[in-house]
Amino acid sequence: MLLEVNQVLDAAELAMIRQKLAEAEFDDGRITAGYQSAQVKRNRQLAETHPLAREIAEYIAQTVQRHPLFITGALPRRIFPPLINRYEAGMDFGLHVDNALRGRSEPLRTDVSCTLFLSEPGEYAGGELVVEDTYGSHAVKLAAGDMVLYPASSLHRVTPVTRGVRLAAFFWVESLIRDDSRRNLLLNLDVAIQSLTRKQPDAPELVQLTACYHNLLRMWAET
Ligand SMILES: O=C(O)CCC(=O)C(=O)O
Ligand SMILES: [Fe+2]
Incomplete structure (x- = not known):
């Protein structure tokens, strides 16, 4: 399941985060990559230990959890602190799968991968997030402040940025529902119940x- 969650951050929040990031030093993105993905990863990343990374991670993690569609779609149990990446012209991230586990003490199982776009699509060329599933490849490039959720089990890549700079926050969710098809079924059921509740709040089927x-x-659920 590929799920778009729109307007996670508003213009003021984006401006605040972008302004802070404008002054930050980015490291080589391979600092958090596994062996295979390090071979194909060519981007920059804010070190997890950078004080700004912690501040922004905390802010984004709190903000996404206020978004009902994120909760319904991801059914989060735990969220890995969001990281920030940056692709400049000539950078890309080849086909890879995200590590199954993140963190050393009490590792988090990565069930859902998330990219929250921080740059507007017009600010850069290329830089699509391409996610493979059984129905083919899906290219995603969203407005700044919008986010995409996709199964962490899927192969994915970021196409080369050929102009400008692409900034994004990315993170993983350990879900109460490990299996993507079950999570998807619950999302569809929840969305249908909410829609029926709006249209016909007294429908007896709702119970x-x-x-x-x-x-x-x-x-x-695994709690
Ligand atoms: O930049 C993105 O949209 C995705 C990054 C990614 O796939 C990763 O860091 O594992
Ligand atoms: Fe990835």
Whole structure:
């Protein structure tokens, strides 16, 4: 499942984050890459230990969790602190899969991968996030402040940036629902229940549908 969550950050929040990042020193992106992905990773990244990285990570992690579609789509159990990357002209990230586990003490299982775009599409050429699934390749390039969620199990890449600079926050979610197809089913059920609630708040089926949602969640959730 590829899920777009729009307007996670508003213009003022983006300006604040962008201004802070404008002064920051970025390192080689391979600092967090596994063996295979390091071979194909050509970007810059703010070190996790950088005080600014911690401040921005905290801010973004709090903000995404206020977004109902993020909660419904990811059903987060734990969020890995968001990292910031930067692709300048000539940089890209070849086909790879994200590491299954992140962090040393109490490793987080990466179920959902997220990219939150911090640059507007017009600020750079190229730089699409391309995610492979059983239905083919999907190229994603969103407005600044928008985010895409995709299964961490999928192969993906970032096409070469040929002009300008692409800034993004990226992070992983350990979900209450490990399996992508189950998570997707719950998302669709939840969205349908919410839509029916808006259209027909007194529909008697709502109680059964809500029971189905919670009982599936109870059956599958790993807490
Ligand atoms: O920059 C992106 O959109 C994705 C980055 C990525 O795939 C990674 O760091 O593993
Ligand atoms: Fe990745």
